[in-house]
Amino acid sequence: MTLPHPNTDQISLPIVLGVLGDPTRLAIVRYLASKEGVPLNCSQFLDLGSKTNLSYHLAKLREAGVTRAEVVGTSRMITLRRADLDARFPGLLDSVIAAAGDDPALPAVGGHDLEISA
């Protein structure tokens, strides 16, 4: 059972920007970026909303091509599609993450500040 993802060349700039233009989703992306390499499942994000609501936001991110979700048992392992986004829109993800990196107006996962290397 695999979930639908757009190909790299199907990733659309306005859709990506629109999807990132939501504080909850931006917080998800920021957290994913801070934990790159670490496998994260949906329940890591429950600080940001209800289970149902997170399912909705994570589906938006996945359908836009921002994240990849792999089914592993009953979990979905979520990762940033960094290489694909960098190939399609060079520098965009980096500048968004850098800009989001120190924004106290964004919700945070875990109720504590982000740790860049943890």
Next chain:
Amino acid sequence: MTLPHPNTDQISLPIVLGVLGDPTRLAIVRYLASKEGVPLNCSQFLDLGSKTNLSYHLAKLREAGVTRAEVVGTSRMITLRRADLDARFPGLLDSVIAAAGDDPALPAVGGHDLEISA
């Protein structure tokens, strides 16, 4: 008579991303970027929508801090707030414009391809 603009430090990342996540507004920004230095008024953008609709989209861009509108007679001269955006979100505008630069899915102003130096 001056129009309301946010200060540089009031410009919000999710709001900017959300505002740019609309094909019409992205086309406006792309065109403004291609004509930087040239004063442009609203009617330059009538290809992209009705007068009323453009007034709406240009107000969104201005209120988000993406553009500046100066009242000159009966016109408003529209410019990109490039320095302010670069200061607040380094690299973001450049990567968005570069990514939008060759996107045939975006509407175009003038019904022809953009000229970077014209």
Next chain:
DNA sequence: TCCTTAGTTCAAAAGTTATTGAACAATTGG
């Protein structure tokens, strides 16, 4: 002053997005 040009504002309609709870599926462990 009267007309035109440039753009805004308003209210309505249409469409889209976000949020919720209840019900559902799939996998894993006992």
Next chain:
DNA sequence: CCAATTGTTCAATAACTTTTGAACTAAGGA
């Protein structure tokens, strides 16, 4: 098999966004 865990789907609702036309304001020129 049974129960718990993980996450999805569905339907409803609320909230927001986009688009439109008609009416409006403000400045500039004849």
